[in-house]
Amino acid sequence: MRHLLSTGDLSRDEATLILDTAAELAQVGDRSVKKLPTLRGRTVVNLFYEDSTRTRTSFELAAKRLSADVINFSAKGSSVSKGESLKDTALTLQAMGADAVVIRHSASGAAHRLANWVDGSVLNAGDGTHEHPTQALLDAYTMRDRLGRLEGLRVAVVGDILHSRVARSNVLLLTTLGAHVTLVAPPTLLPVSVHTWSCEVSYDLDEVLPKSDVVMMLRVQAERMRDSFFPSVREYSRNYGLDGERLGKMPSEAIVMHPGPMVRGMEISAEVADSPRCTVTEQVTNGVSLRMAVLYLLLGGS
Amino acid sequence: MPDTNGPHLIRGARPLGGDPVDLLFVDGRIAAIGPDLEAPEGARTVDATGLIALPGLVDLHTHLREPGREDAETVASGSRSAAMGGYTSVHAMANTDPVADTAGVVEQVWRLGREAGYCDVRPVGAVTVGLAGEQLSEIGAMADSAAQVRVFSDDGICVSDALLMRRALEYVKAFDGVIAQHAQEPRLTEGAQMNEGCVSDRLGLPGWPAVAEEAIIARDCLLAQHVGSRLHVCHVSTKGSVDIIRWAKERGCDVTAEVTPHHLLLTDELVESYDPIYKVNPPLRTAEDVQALREGLADGTIDIVATDHAPHPVEAKETEWSTAAMGMVGLETALAVVQRTMVDTGLLTWAQVADRMSTAPARIGRVDGHGRELAVGEPANVVLYDPAAPVEIDGGAMVTKSSNTPFRGMTLPGGVRATFLRGVPTVLEGKIK
Numbered sequence: 001m002r003h004l005l006s007t008g009d010l011s012r013d014e015a016t017l018i019l020d021t022a023a024e025l026a027q028v029g030d031r032s033v034k035k036l037p038t039l040r041g042r043t044v045v046n047l048f049y050e051d052s053t054r055t056r057t058s059f060e061l062a063a064k065r066l067s068a069d070v071i072n073f074s075a076k077g078s079s080v081s082k083g084e085s086l087k088d089t090a091l092t093l094q095a096m097g098a099d100a101v102v103i104r105h106s107a108s109g110a111a112h113r114l115a116n117w118v119d120g121s122v123l124n125a126g127d128g129t130h131e132h133p134t135q136a137l138l139d140a141y142t143m144r145d146r147l148g149r150l151e152g153l154r155v156a157v158v159g160d161i162l163h164s165r166v167a168r169s170n171v172l173l174l175t176t177l178g179a180h181v182t183l184v185a186p187p188t189l190l191p192v193s194v195h196t197w198s199c200e201v202s203y204d205l206d207e208v209l210p211k212s213d214v215v216m217m218l219r220v221q222a223e224r225m226r227d228s229f230f231p232s233v234r235e236y237s238r239n240y241g242l243d244g245e246r247l248g249k250m251p252s253e254a255i256v257m258h259p260g261p262m263v264r265g266m267e268i269s270a271e272v273a274d275s276p277r278c279t280v281t282e283q284v285t286n287g288v289s290l291r292m293a294v295l296y297l298l299l300g301g302s
Numbered sequence: 303m304p305d306t307n308g309p310h311l312i313r314g315a316r317p318l319g320g321d322p323v324d325l326l327f328v329d330g331r332i333a334a335i336g337p338d339l340e341a342p343e344g345a346r347t348v349d350a351t352g353l354i355a356l357p358g359l360v361d362l363h364t365h366l367r368e369p370g371r372e373d374a375e376t377v378a379s380g381s382r383s384a385a386m387g388g389y390t391s392v393h394a395m396a397n398t399d400p401v402a403d404t405a406g407v408v409e410q411v412w413r414l415g416r417e418a419g420y421c422d423v424r425p426v427g428a429v430t431v432g433l434a435g436e437q438l439s440e441i442g443a444m445a446d447s448a449a450q451v452r453v454f455s456d457d458g459i460c461v462s463d464a465l466l467m468r469r470a471l472e473y474v475k476a477f478d479g480v481i482a483q484h485a486q487e488p489r490l491t492e493g494a495q496m497n498e499g500c501v502s503d504r505l506g507l508p509g510w511p512a513v514a515e516e517a518i519i520a521r522d523c524l525l526a527q528h529v530g531s532r533l534h535v536c537h538v539s540t541k542g543s544v545d546i547i548r549w550a551k552e553r554g555c556d557v558t559a560e561v562t563p564h565h566l567l568l569t570d571e572l573v574e575s576y577d578p579i580y581k582v583n584p585p586l587r588t589a590e591d592v593q594a595l596r597e598g599l600a601d602g603t604i605d606i607v608a609t610d611h612a613p614h615p616v617e618a619k620e621t622e623w624s625t626a627a628m629g630m631v632g633l634e635t636a637l638a639v640v641q642r643t644m645v646d647t648g649l650l651t652w653a654q655v656a657d658r659m660s661t662a663p664a665r666i667g668r669v670d671g672h673g674r675e676l677a678v679g680e681p682a683n684v685v686l687y688d689p690a691a692p693v694e695i696d697g698g699a700m701v702t703k704s705s706n707t708p709f710r711g712m713t714l715p716g717g718v719r720a721t722f723l724r725g726v727p728t729v730l731e732g733k734i735k
């Protein structure tokens with residue numbers, strides 16, 4: 001494994017190795033000295049073209065716990081904002097000797113493009129509406145951690161599937177790992193060819209909830225309303241929001257997940273967001289271990 | 303400007319792929335055709351053994367970029383590229399800067415073409431002022447100008463306003479003009495990046511649905527028939543469009559249509575690489591669309607092949623997909639792509655290739671002196687093509703100022719060996735003069 005661009009590139013064995021490695025590395029986070037010398041002398045660049053303090057911080061922490069040198073190359077206030085091309089930035093990072101570049105970009109495929117221009121490993125930390133592989137991996141990790149398995153697990157992913165990189169990465173990864181995914185959304189927020197994907201599709205959340213071990217709620221931006229994806233926030237929330245009453249329809253062991261940031265009152269009620277069955281903060285914690293595992297495996301740490 | 307004047311005797315060429323024969327060009331015309339012709343005094347002999355002779359190709363859809371984007375192409379460099387591809391006439395699209403929406407700009411482009419001397423450059427006039435889709439440009443003045451414009455198009459942008467389209471179609475009847483429509487419903491394609499389907503959904507790129515093209519074509523066919531005018535549909539790219547045009551022709555609509563070489567060969571699967579070399583408008587479609595386009599070109603539903611040659615500087619393509627420019631160069635590979643997709647597959651004869659790439663486009667564009675028979679007395683606009691000279695495509699080795707060819711690295715089956723414009727070689731021995 002040289003880059004991590006799409007979860008679709010991962011075999012079942014590779015994905016499982018990442019999760020297992022993350023589980024081992026999680027123990028480091030429980031120690032008083034949270035550092036391993038594994039990547040000492042290696043350079044990891046965080047190249048963020050979109051504001052995402054959560055994801056950037058998670059990667060930064062992961063790299064630092066492995067003793068790597070971390071450079072935050074934010075698009076704001078650098079030559080990037082003066083119109084330097086992605087290619088020129090890539091060549092600059094290459095010249096600096098970056099061993100890995102973690103890229104977040106608003107353009108789908110930006111990580112793929114970058115991988116053509118640098119020798120080091122490229123980690124896709126979210127590219128447009130394409131993929132967000134480490135989010136899907138940390139989601140899978142969290143499911144396995146909570147429920148003890150992935151094989152046969154019934155996972156509902158609810159919300160703006162069309163514009164969601166999290167949904168794409170999750171469908172590919174969870175299918176590889178043997179889970180059954182059902183996408184739930186109004187038809188306007190589903191891709192036109194979704195029937196060809198390796199998952200089920202439903203327009204009816206209430207019907208899906210009782211048959212789900214995991215319900216993953218995706219953020220829905222209110223701006224979508226202006227583009228006529230749905231008539232109003234109220235109607236969306238009424239049909240596809242997860243509130244306490246709907247939580248009651250889920251099996252008692254079932255968990256609620258959310259990649260964050262949540263829009264309380266839109267796709268998720270405060271009651272559900274704060275319930276012990278909601279794994280949002282665990283997902284954040286697991287994200288660090290998972291990203292440590294990916295960096296470790298990509299950079300061939302020993 | 304090429305200056306190799308004097309008579310040329312072409313030995314052993316196969317006109318329209320037929321039996322070998324000699325052709326003699328004198329004073330810009332075909333002076334004789336027959337076996338073992340006598341070489342007149344001072345004639346240059348060209349060995350054309352095994353080469354196919356076709357009437358010089360005519361492109362109805364070329365972006366020469368001048369004025370405004372001379373970094374990508376100029377009238378001179380683009381017409382040299384055209385000659386290299388076997389073309390003796392090209393239509394320069396109007397989306398320049400300034401837009402070719404006045405007699406002044408079209409005459410400038412026309413004059414630059416004459417000065418370059420590599421092919422007859424026929425400017426296309428904009429339908430609306432500044433391509434803004436609001437007000438008709440001075441179509442009549444452009445038609446009456448020295449450039450004698452007959453094809454009008456806002457290419458790059460669709461004339462989406464139905465009333466404006468109706469008026470444009472009606473107006474050009476006065477001088478036998480034609481409206482060439484870039485069929486793209488704007489609201490359905492806001493932010494569109496590639497064909498909408500399985501691949502776009504997987505790649506997370508906003509889709510350009512086939513219906514956005516088909517809905518405009520259907521509307522325009524109905525409008526053209528209603529007002530009794532000529533409509534030409536640019537770069538047809540979907541199976542549904544072929545069906546609609548076939549239906550419109552059956553019911554008597556005076557519509558013609560073009561397909562590009564890239565839409566005859568390439569599919570949206572190539573976008574998996576996220577390499578913007580494959581970014582074009584309309585986008586590459588599916589294998590099913592490609593098959594329908596080939597069949598449509600074979601049965602005459604689609605009348606012609608047009609290149610939509612769209613040069614861009616390197617930096618416009620060396621970016622992430624969504625910011626990259628749309629378009630591909632195509633003049634120098636068109637004939638070889640048509641051979642591969644249409645001739646080698648048994649869908650077209652060479653005589654039919656001459657129709658689709660020379661005769662029919664010259665007729666649609668009302669281009670005098672081009673797209674004629676290979677017959678004694680006709681202007682010696684002729685291309686000699688070797689159908690058995692496989693070549694690996696390299697954008698850097700092309701004559702065009704740009705190198706954005708989607709066929710790069712592919713091996714195409716043949717190449718142009720010589721092009722004659724009124725008896726003067728613009729290309730000889732496979733090299734530009």
Ligand SMILES: [Zn+2]
Pocket residue numbers: 457458459484536537583584
């Ligand atoms: Zn166009």
